Ligand SMILES: *[C@@H]1O[C@H](CO)[C@@H](O)[C@H](O)[C@H]1NC(C)=O
Ligand SMILES: *[C@@H]1O[C@H](CO)[C@@H](O)[C@H](O)[C@H]1NC(C)=O
Ligand SMILES: *[C@@H]1O[C@H](CO)[C@@H](O)[C@H](O)[C@H]1NC(C)=O
């Protein structure tokens with residue numbers, strides 16, 4: 001199935017464009033919510049009084065328009081509960097209530113909240129952490145009376161979340177998967193809870209730096225920790241006092257790691273030598289595990305502790321060679337705990353279980369029916385006195401090492417009833433070799449390298465059925481990605497580009513915390529100074545400046561989540577419809593400060609909106625047939641899309657009087673340019689300064705733009721085709737070079753696909769289109785420039 005044909009599937013997808021209309025803002029009134037807070041706290045905080053303005057209360061900060069932006073009441077011996085009206089404080093960014101005896105439920109907070117400090121209180125439950133799209137810090141440590149809870153998956157929408165401090169807060173269950181997908185998460189501190197289960201695989205590649213999971217009070221976290229080796233940002237890892245097992249992985253990719261606490265677990269195997277030579281690693285505890293092999297000796301300044309393990313000797317020095325061979329054998333099996341407990345000391349013939357000896361030589365190994373996973377180690381080859389080797393009735397995978405055929409004394413070798421594969425070695429007649437009950441033995445399993453992770457090409461369930469089953473899923477995913485990609489193209493290009501041309505954005509984030517803001521979905525803002533009629537909408541950037549007249553957005557970008565847009569448009573009520581376009585309906589709305597906005601809710605083309613409209617399109621320039629028919633069709637929108645592409649490529653407006661007549665009309669001029677490919681590089685925006693590869697992409701997009709703006713509607717491609725064309729280009733897309741000032745909204749270190757992935761991550765389950773809309777309905781409004789709106793005209797926006 002073609003994604004094109006599936007485009008109508010996108011029907012519920014909302015594409016929201018924010019058209020900002022400037023009005024004189026009203027002043028804020030948070031008095032009801034603040035009075036409720038005052039009344040709920042016992043005793044009344046000093047410096048708070050119902051008779052003074054709440055912006056003058058000590059610890060309360062307001063924006064110039066008197067919206068409360070932060071409340072600081074730490075260590076004030078306060079008790080009482082938090083009123084639910086706290087969620088009405090629509091500009092609240094920081095709430096610091098740590099070190100009190102506040103109790104009851106932790107209420108819902110407004111989406112504006114960036115930092116929540118609720119530590120060391122007596123809260124008993126958490127209502128909701130949903131919709132906190134700006135949240136950067138969640139600190140809730142030391143709330144021991146909280147009813148057992150888990151970090152709610154709604155936090156996955158908090159895509160800027162950088163710090164989670166929730167030690168001693170009675171968390172139970174497993175570590176949620178979504179934490180690994182939070183791109184900005186740098187600190188995860190969940191010590192002293194009752195967490196169980198394994199480290200989530202989603203941690204692989206995450207940017208977590210501080211990982212505190214130590215001292216879980218119950219059975220603790222368990223399983224292996226190999227995922228750490230792919231968490232290259234790690235600085236501090238505290239896993240002590242858990243039930244982790246398996247080998248310590250090679251962590252040499254984690255170059256910033258300075259503190260690794262692994263004591264009091266059940267780690268087995270050898271201490272990897274790579275660990276002991278990590279330059280920045282200063283502090284390592286390995287005590288009270290079941291580590292084997294030689295005693296590790298640290299180099300340089302590393303502080304290393306390792307008491308209470310299963311090392312072969314009490315002091316440093318190599319192990320006996322036969323012991324080392326036996327440890328390799330155990331290693332093939334994944335260093336199972338049973339062997340770690342028994343195979344201790346420096347003499348393999350000193351009473352190890354499963355091992356038989358003659359003198360000091362190992363002659364028999366009997367590991368039948370132990371439920372072992374893993375592979376048969378080639379190191380058996382070096383046990384030259386071995387006569388009997390029984391490995392039957394386990395779950396061994398991989399192949400049988402060829403070298404075993406040369407064991408001079410081998411008499412009995414049983415590998416029956418495992419899951420071995422590969423070729424069957426040919427043993428001398430003197431060896432009684434049993435290999436039955438290995439369905440894949442003798443079959444060539446592709447990718448089989450004796451690791452047991454071989455492919456399953458011969459799987460009888462076959463691939464033909466499988467691909468059919470997944471086709472729908474794939475199409476769904478592809479379509480989802482396409483749409484996000486399309487939006488990203490708009491947003492990234494335009495924003496990066498705008499940024500280069502204009503002043504910089506102010507930083508978002510809490511300066512107290514020194515946090516840079518990372519915001520997914522820096523949005524599209526269309527500012528029209530005079531209503532909506534016919535003005536080619538533009539993206540704009542503005543310098544941060546005087547906040548006094550436009551306080552809602554002071555301090556930087558503000559996200560407007562879908563919930564808010566729903567609210568201000570009265571759930572997209574018909575009463576608020578301003579007009580309809582080929583792709584959707586435009587609604588009026590009013591933000592709490594009186595700012596009027598228009599919201600375009602875009603639908604996939606389904607023919608429903610070929611309707612007369614008062615609105616002359618929201619972007620680009622209208623197709624010629626609009627003038628004749630006055631009808632906005634999907635093909636009109638394709639035309640407009642083409643114009644936007646042209647605007648992006650050339651950095652010019654659709655109509656620009658600044659240019660001589662023959663160039664003023666962008667479409668006419670650019671289509672002429674397109675006639676000869678060689679002209680394109682000269683026509684593109686000079687600030688793009690593309691390399692050869694990028695230029696190639698730009699040329700392709702230029703051609704697409706040409707097709708989209710074909711004079712006859714039927715000659716224009718449909719949207720699905722346009723998207724199809726753009727996707728492969730996006731794969732190659734790399735962000736523009738970072739400028740000296742940090743960019744906002746878009747992390748230039750990420751490739752576009754990574755960003756897209758980030759957006760997906762912030763959606764929770766990206767498989768439903770409803771959720772998908774969420775990621776790009778967070779619209780950032782750049783801060784107001786001084787003199788705005790007077791200085792703003794369409795020629796400012798490029
Ligand atoms: C909070 O806002 C809701 C609706 O926006 C309103 O019904 C409620 O009364 C407000 N609460 C307070 C305490 O202001
Ligand atoms: C709040 O404080 C400002 C400056 O400190 C003062 O001018 C104003 O009168 C105060 N307002 C009230 C209601 O106390
Ligand atoms: C904490 O709350 C519990 C009940 O939930 C109460 O028994 C206890 O006294 C409270 N502790 C403090 C220090 O307020």
Ligand SMILES: *[C@@H]1O[C@H](CO)[C@@H](O)[C@H](O)[C@H]1NC(C)=O
Pocket residue numbers: 172173194217218219
């Ligand atoms: C930890 O949680 C388990 C259930 O998940 C419970 O049985 C156990 O009592 C808890 N342990 C502590 C110390 O709270």
Ligand SMILES: *[C@@H]1O[C@H](CO)[C@@H](O)[C@H](O)[C@H]1NC(C)=O
Pocket residue numbers: 258259261282283
């Ligand atoms: C090493 O770990 C110990 C115990 O956790 C801690 O007290 C100490 O400060 C750490 N030292 C360094 C250099 O990290």
Ligand SMILES: *[C@@H]1O[C@H](CO)[C@@H](O)[C@H](O)[C@H]1NC(C)=O
Pocket residue numbers: 314
């Ligand atoms: C090694 O340590 C164990 C227990 O700590 C002790 O019993 C044994 O004698 C020590 N061996 C040597 C050679 O020091």
Ligand SMILES: *[C@@H]1O[C@H](CO)[C@@H](O)[C@H](O)[C@H]1NC(C)=O
Pocket residue numbers: 358359360361384385
């Ligand atoms: C042990 O093995 C060595 C060779 O690895 C051999 O020389 C020696 O005789 C063997 N000892 C016994 C008791 O089999």
Ligand SMILES: *[C@@H]1O[C@H](CO)[C@@H](O)[C@H](O)[C@H]1NC(C)=O
Pocket residue numbers: 370371372393394395417
């Ligand atoms: C092999 O593993 C499977 C599932 O992991 C288990 O059901 C089976 O009992 C195991 N077989 C043996 C022989 O241990």
Ligand SMILES: *[C@@H]1O[C@H](CO)[C@@H](O)[C@H](O)[C@H]1NC(C)=O
Pocket residue numbers: 334336370371372373
């Ligand atoms: C064998 O592998 C399964 C699944 O991979 C795992 O659950 C089980 O614990 C392993 N068994 C042993 C003995 O390692």
Ligand SMILES: *[C@@H]1O[C@H](CO)[C@@H](O)[C@H](O)[C@H]1NC(C)=O
Pocket residue numbers: 378379380381382
């Ligand atoms: C056997 O021992 C020799 C000498 O110690 C070593 O070079 C070789 O790698 C070992 N073979 C295996 C398969 O471990």
Ligand SMILES: *[C@@H]1O[C@H](CO)[C@@H](O)[C@H](O)[C@H]1NC(C)=O
Pocket residue numbers: 395397419421440445454455456
């Ligand atoms: C046995 O191995 C095959 C492929 O190597 C795999 O598909 C299958 O799941 C394995 N069976 C068990 C019980 O582990």
Ligand SMILES: *[C@@H]1O[C@H](CO)[C@@H](O)[C@H](O)[C@H]1NC(C)=O
Pocket residue numbers: 422423444445446
């Ligand atoms: C297994 O098949 C691959 C190609 O599919 C071939 O290259 C390889 O030699 C085969 N191995 C054996 C042991 O037959």
